[in-house]
Amino acid sequence: MLKNKNIILGVCGSIAAYKAAVLVRLFVKAGANVKVILTTDAANFITPLTLATLSKNPVYTQYFEEETGVWSNHVELGLWADYLIIAPASANTIAKMANGLCDNLLSAVYLSAKCPVLFAPAMDLDMWKHQSTQQNISQLKSFNNILIAPNNGELASGLFGEGRMAEPEEIITFITALIKKDLPLLGKxxxxxxxxxxxxxxxxxxxxxxxxxxxxxxxxxxxxxxxxxxxxxxxxxxxxxxxxxxxxxxxxxxxxxxxxxxxxxxxxxxxxxxxxxxxxxxxxxxxxxxxxxxxxxxxxxxxxxxxxxxxxxxxxxxxxxxxxxxxxxxxxxxxxxxxxxxxxxxxxxxxxxxxxxxxxxxxxxxxxxxxxxxxxxxxxxxxxxxxxxxxxxxxxxxx
CATH class of the missing domain: 3.40.50.10300 (CoaB-like)
Incomplete structure (x- = not known):
């Protein structure tokens, strides 16, 4: 189902960012073409080199790289993608997406994307349950963005509850099922x-x-x-x-x-x-x-x-x-x-x-x-x- 699909994986600042390495590997193994966009905070949890090595593509972090002089065209990236998947999606990025804020490359690509957008939240229990977070998620769903619901489990704070990002294998299964549903001529x-x-x-x-x-x-x-x-x-x-x-x-x-x-x-x-x-x-x-x-x-x-x-x-x-x-x-x-x-x-x-x-x-x-x-x-x-x-x-x- 994922063979030759163009996938942009957006990775936000969360301890769950380490799962992005496994997720990229699974996408590539399934035959997808993967490009990764890291927010500035995400790069504190997982290095661009790790994800570039696994995806076999450069990792995008900024609009403009001062050292190389390379400009990242957010419109071109948004149009390239068959699917935009934000995992982990932090409370901060979810709020930006819901309200149209555009202060980094990932949010600009999100606003430019014409493809289905999926987001897998990752945050602590109290942040997840907060009314503002739930309101932002409802807003994103009203935009036809697709929620990959978080799991219950042990969180970084030591609390136990909802807010743990779905596992990479679960995300792959979710997306595969979504693609199948959108393929009316499967088997023809x-x-x-x-x-x-x-x-x-x-x-x-x-x-x-x-x-x-x-x-x-x-x-x-x-x-x-x-x-x-x-x-x-x-x-x-x-x-x-x-x-x-x-x-x-x-x-x-x-x-x-x-x-x-x-x-x-x-x-x-x-x-x-x-x-x-x-x-x-x-x-x-x-x-x-x-x-x-x-x-x-x-x-x-x-x-x-x-x-x-x-x-x-x-x-x-x-x-x-x-x-x-x-x-x-x-x-x-x-x-x-x-x-x-x-x-x-x-x-x-x-x-x-x-x-x-x-x-x-x-x-x-x-x-x-x-x-x-x-x-x-x-x-x-x-x-x-x-x-x-x-x-x-x-x-x-x-x-």
Missing amino acids: KVLVTAGPTYEAIDPVRFIGNHSSGKMGFAIADQFVKLGAEVTLISGPTAEKSTQQLHRIDVQSASEMLQACEQQFATSDITIMSAAVADYTPVDVATQKIKKNNGELTIALQKTTDILAQLGSKKTAKQLLIGFALETEHEEEHAKAKLVKKNLDLIVLNSLNDKGAGFKTNTNKITIFNKDFVKKEFEVKSKTEVAVDISKEILMLLGK
Whole structure:
């Protein structure tokens, strides 16, 4: 569950800071990428060197390091994180978080973070029970921050009671359970196609199109984030996935057909966003075709319609989503494709829309379902478009 997750661990001034070393080690062992932020007081309990060694990343303590001249970009850190975990969270830091105070790097990253925030309090019994502390915790929970409740046990003061930070193993179990709950497609297999195909003319030249594969890769990454086991079949492209998935590289339409047929039967959801060539040369020259004074004519034949082929084999338990890139009569063509190819959804792109189409980082889509219910979306980044598409698919699944 934690593999390839980006985790920022905030460590505050508390004797429980020693547990941060074990926590970092467990995160790294689980495959997470960990960056640690220490408050000034926390560095009195555990050294940056210890946590840097265990996390394999520099430890952040200040906005600006005078000795090195390095500035720590709190916004960049906040956006990098998939999860921000503050453990131990002292009464002082909890109060700052609840009231928007921002006098150190950790509180600035907290205010910049767009990811889920979890906090594991650690303090003495009387501090924990104090009305102001409980009010601050209620305030944080109202902000959708997630409390990892402290345990009962022996405290640093010698008292026995609530306020002891949850053990590192308990925190790992808590976060893993949280991630599972947020993964609606856990156990589902998703097949995604992306990019163009190249149809060889000779060993040097090919017929292709302008597809970059950006949209397909964004979709594949999004479905990994939802917990699915994703297979990405990609034509030639420089794009790279940011998530852990199974990638199959192909060149031609025939290779993509073969790969799709091998994967389709076991896929619960198939999303065909690749721009597959409709035609391929009848004969491919074995040597480079030399330029001469005459015209060159290349005979083309139709490629197999992969989407229609899969649609004819689709079972009631499978979902099949197609893309339609059109330049005229867009909606009419998209609806016809939806029916003819036995699709559950079709995603329409129009090259007439500004910000849509090939090689851009943005897209503008319209989605039709089987009942021709139309849903239009504004121009967004392809990452955001992938989220919109995933939400429509989750609705079909009743999730």
